Every structure is written in structure tokens, then in C-alpha cells.
Amino acid sequence: MGSNEPKKFELIEIGRVDNDYFEEIPDDYKEDISKIEVFKKYEEALLGIEENSHISVMCWFDRSDRDIQKVHPMADDSNPLTGVFATRAPIRPNPISYTVCELVNREGNTLHVKGLDALDRTPVIDIKSYKRYEIDDPEFPEWAPE
Amino acid sequence: MGSNEPKKFELIEIGRVDNDYFEEIPDDYKEDISKIEVFKKYEEALLGIEENSHISVMCWFDRSDRDIQKVHPMADDSNPLTGVFATRAPIRPNPISYTVCELVNREGNTLHVKGLDALDRTPVIDIKSYKRYEIDDPEFPEWAPE
Numbered sequence: 001m002g003s004n005e006p007k008k009f010e011l012i013e014i015g016r017v018d019n020d021y022f023e024e025i026p027d028d029y030k031e032d033i034s035k036i037e038v039f040k041k042y043e044e045a046l047l048g049i050e051e052n053s054h055i056s057v058m059c060w061f062d063r064s065d066r067d068i069q070k071v072h073p074m075a076d077d078s079n080p081l082t083g084v085f086a087t088r089a090p091i092r093p094n095p096i097s098y099t100v101c102e103l104v105n106r107e108g109n110t111l112h113v114k115g116l117d118a119l120d121r122t123p124v125i126d127i128k129s130y131k132r133y134e135i136d137d138p139e140f141p142e143w144a145p146e
Numbered sequence: 147m148g149s150n151e152p153k154k155f156e157l158i159e160i161g162r163v164d165n166d167y168f169e170e171i172p173d174d175y176k177e178d179i180s181k182i183e184v185f186k187k188y189e190e191a192l193l194g195i196e197e198n199s200h201i202s203v204m205c206w207f208d209r210s211d212r213d214i215q216k217v218h219p220m221a222d223d224s225n226p227l228t229g230v231f232a233t234r235a236p237i238r239p240n241p242i243s244y245t246v247c248e249l250v251n252r253e254g255n256t257l258h259v260k261g262l263d264a265l266d267r268t269p270v271i272d273i274k275s276y277k278r279y280e281i282d283d284p285e286f287p288e289w290a291p292e
Contacts, residue, residue, distance in 0.1 A: 006158055006159040006160070006185055006187070007158075007159040007208075007269055008156055008159070009156075009157040009159075009206050009208070009271075010154055010155075010156070010157070011154065011155040011156070011157045011240050012153075012154055012239060012240060013152040013153040013154070013155075013238050014152070014231075014240065020212060029147075029291060038223035038231075039152055039170070041152070042215065042231070042239060044215040044216055045215040045216070045229040045230045045231040045232075045238070045239070046229045046231050046232065047215075047216055047227065047228055047229035047230045047232065048226065048229055048287060049229060049230040049231055049232035051232070051285070051286070051287040051288075052232060052284075052285065052286060052287065053281075053283075053284050053285035053286075054281055054284050054285075055231075055232075056244070058242065058244075059198050059251075060155055062153075062155070064154070064213055067261070069188065069190040069191040069193075070190055070191070070193055080194065081193065082193055082194040083190060083191040083192045083193035083194055083195060084191045084192045085160075085184075085188070085191040085192050085195055085272075085274070086191075086192065086193065086195035086197070086198060086201075086273075086275055087274070087275055088274045088275055088277060091157060092191070092272060093160050093188060093272070094158060094160065094272050096156050096204065096242070096271070096272050097276065098204075098244055100189065100261065100279045100281070115266055117174055123155070125155075125238050125240050125242070126231075126238060126239070126242050127231035128231070128233070128234045128244065128286060129232055129233055129234055129286070129287075129290070130279075130281070130286075131234060132281075133200075133246045133276075134285070135199075135200055135246070135276070135278075136215075137199075138200050138276060138278070139193075139197070139198065139199035139200075139201050140197070140198060140199075140275070140276075141197040141275075144275070
């Protein structure tokens with residue numbers, strides 16, 4: 001490995017979430033619309049995005065703990081203690097989320113998306129086109145939801 | 147939006163890629179095995195990961211330009227100039243990648259993964275379990291590969 005002193009990098013917020021989730025994400029968030037206000041500085045990076053029915057939204061979960069390495073998945077104590085890298089829990093060393101959302105509408109630098117699991121005013125750090133992975137018979141732990 | 151001065155965050159490297167891609171990613175990378183050396187400090191966060199056949203690997207593309215907002219997708223000039231947020235190009239304000247890989251094997255804090263599109267010594271910033279999104283008839287731009 002040579003030097004394996006962990007490096008550090010500067011992440012910049014490129015937009016911000018605007019919705020009604022002030023304290024927690026409701027169970028039926030997949031049906032709700034959130035707005036993403038992309039900062040004017042990055043508006044050019046949206047060129048052509050409306051040709052996609054779905055996009056991948058990456059947020060920085062600024063209210064998540066960064067020091068916990070193991071969790072009971074799905075916040076259910078009956079699920080076995082599991083490393084955060086084996087889950088999609090918001091708690092992790094770099095609290096980055098990745099959610100595929102329906103792109104309902106774009107108005108200038110504002111995106112209306114359906115199914116975003118992020119609280120109001122959460123920083124958005126990246127947006128990508130949606131990529132399908134066609135995987136035959138993936139294997140998951142028993143606690144996994146699907 | 148209230149204050150929409152972009153915030154900044156400190157990202158920490160949690161591991162590093164070890165493979166033979168020193169200059170560029172070959173076309174057939176999907177068949178190749180890379181190693182991910184997760185730093186000892188984060189080994190606990192891997193607990194149970196071997197129960198997954200596939201994982202999502204997020205890297206920080208430290209050799210990518212952060213200032214370019216539009217690209218010709220797939221590095222093909224005949225594709226229309228497109229905002230980076232409407233693509234998965236490595237060039238973007240926060241050069242984070244997201245790739246679903248087969249988890250071939252785990253040895254302690256080393257993961258052997260198949261299909262990682264990252265150069266040797268690329269910083270790894272997060273690992274998540276693989277999540278399937280079952281989307282009926284997604285729409286993509288004409289240039290999209292699938």
C-alpha cells in the first residue's frame with residue numbers, strides 16, 4: 001500500500017433539498033415530491049437532464065453520526081449487528097446517500113423529484129443519470145428488505 | 147432557501163484501490179478483479195459484508211477535473227454537449243463514483259471485487275450494500291448506452 005495514511009478531500013455542496021421533512025423521513029416517502037435547488041453556479045451542469053425519467057441523487061447527511069461502525073439494520077434490534085459498509089444506513093464515516101428518484105419536472109435550476117429520502121435543507125453533493133444494473137440472482141443477508 | 151452559500155465538508159478516505167489500471171480503465175473492466183484495502187481503522191464497518199454477492203463502491207476520482215460542467219457523453223464528440231449531472235462522467239464538481247461490483251471474496255480488511263472502474267490507488271470513500279431499483283420503462287437520452 002505504500003503510505004496508507006487516510007487522505008482528506010474537500011466536498012462542496014452543489015444544491016440543497018427543499019421539502020416538508022423537518023424531523024424524520026416518513027414511511028411513504030417514495031410517493032412524495034421534494035425540490036432540489038441546484039445553486040446557480042452549477043446550473044450549466046443540468047443541461048439535458050430533463051431527457052431522463054430517473055436520476056441518482058447523492059446527499060451529504062449532515063445530521064448523521066460519523067463515528068458508529070456497526071448498526072442493527074433497518075433500526076430493528078432483532079436484526080444482527082452489521083457493519084455500516086454492509087448496509088445503506090445513513091450512519092457511516094462519510095454520510096453520503098445515493099437514491100434513485102423519478103425526475104418529475106425541471107424549472108431552471110430547480111428539480112422536482114419523487115422518492116427522495118432526505119430531510120429538508122440536506123446538502124446535495126452530486127447528481128448522476130440513472131444506471132441499470134441487471135444482476136441475476138443477487139444474494140442478500142436475511143434481514144434485507146427485498 | 148435562506149442562506150444559500152455553498153457549504154463545505156471534510157471527506158475521509160476509508161480505503162484504497164489496488165489493481166493494474168495505472169493510466170486508464172480498459173473496456174473489459176467488468177471482468178477484472180480489483181482489491182480494495184479498507185483501512186484497519188474501519189474494519190469493523192465490514193462486519194457481515196460477505197453475506198452480499200454484490201456491493202456498491204464509491205470512490206473519489208482524485209485525478210478528475212472538477213471545473214468542467216458540460217461534456218460529450220461517452221467521450222464521443224458526436225454525442226450532444228450534456229451537463230455532467232445528466233451523465234455519469236468522472237468529471238464533476240465532486241468527483242464521486244458509484245459502481246455496483248460483485249464481491250468475490252473478503253480476506254480480513256481486503257475485499258476482492260469484480261467490475262470496479264477505478265484506477266490503481268484511487269481513494270475509496272464509502273461502501274454500501276447493493277440496492278435493486280425496479281423501474282418500469284425508464285427513459286434515457288438517445289446517447290445512453292442501454
